[in-house]
Amino acid sequence: MLPRVHPSGPAGSDLAARPGDHAMSRGLRLLIRAGQPLAVVSLGALSGAGEVLFLIVAGLAWRSRGRAGVLESARQIVAWELRRLSLPPMSADAPRMLGYLVARLLPAALGAVAAGLLLVGLVLAGIVTQAVLTGQMSGAELVMQIVIGSALLALNIQAVASVLRLDRWLAGNLLEPGGREDLEQRITELTTTRAGVMAAVDAERRRIERDLHDGLQQRLVALGMMLGRARRSHDPEQATRLLGQAHDDAQRALDELREVAWRVYPSALDHGTLEDALGMVAHGSAVPVRIDYRLADRPPPQVETVLYFVACEAITNAAKHSGATVIHIDITGDDGEIAMVLRDDGQGGADPTGSGLQGLARRVAALDGRFTLTSPEAGGTTIQVTLPCH
Structure with missing residues (x-):
């Protein structure tokens, strides 16, 4: 009978630590997920400060005909902002990009205020903790500080979320064409295609008229002349020959007429x-x-x-x-x-x-x-x- 082995030593320690490690890693992931909006907003505040400098330099460069470099830099900044906000790439023209960078200064300033207030709250929490440890704060005062701090923290978290939503809303509405512009673009496309269809119909009509005039009409005129010659002929053999030629020409005219009709609409699709x-x-x-x-x-x-x-x-x-x-x-x-x-x-x-x-x-x-x-x-x-x- 084999002895029962109990885990001990380093291996046993690893096995015993796994549930705790799992809970720790889960808590770390939750902390990272909770702090992600704050990180995005804080980065937006920092990038807003850089965008202020860019807009100043862009205004000077625009007057000195450095527009190509300004637009390329603006495109790169906008692409970075979209990656920060986890938004898909958007193609926008120059006025949209520059307008978005100007409008972005508002969520950048609000984000800086929200991040600053949260930092002040952390400092105050540290002061309260030190006062409790040194016995300078009573229990009632501690409860009051906790209630006030929790309310301010909730407001601060809501402010961060609102700033993030505003930032994403500005990007989605200022960089992508709006409903009115989509409608105007669609109207332009329909107007262009309608003009194209009218031109194609006119060209088709001219081609049909040309085919009828140069082909079928000439053949029918020749057919009429041939029948007239056969009618006036006193030679039975010549009349028979002319009637045979007229019959062949009539068949060819019928084939040409069928081809012209098929160019208008293929009747075979009906059957x-x-x-x-x-x-x-x-x-x-x-x-x-x-x-x-x-x-x-x-x-x-x-x-x-x-x-x-x-x-x-x-x-x-x-x-x-x-x-x-x-x-x-x-x-x-x-x-x-x-x-x-x-x-x-x-x-x-x-x-x-x-x-x-x-x-x-x-x-x-x-x-x-x-x-x-x-x-x-x-x-x-x-x-x-x-x-x-x-």
């Missing part, structure tokens, strides 16, 4: 999905087109229409200008957005300022989407379109 419509476009393309369609749900009609026109324009451009041998189209959906990526292995060098691509970018922007064109020389062309599907 099938975007995948079906793009499949028909790929079937008629001179360049092989590979489509990877990975959407679980059908997107809204306006989204399908924009994606269809972007794909058609990209396929047409690749077939006419890039010399590509294959075109890849990937359509996916994630997090309420639909992304379409079109790649070809052509020669690249597509002009993003061209009327066709500009029209596509306006269509995408009208639905709050993103349109990106990447076309390096001899590196192929990639078009990325992202649209919200709500």
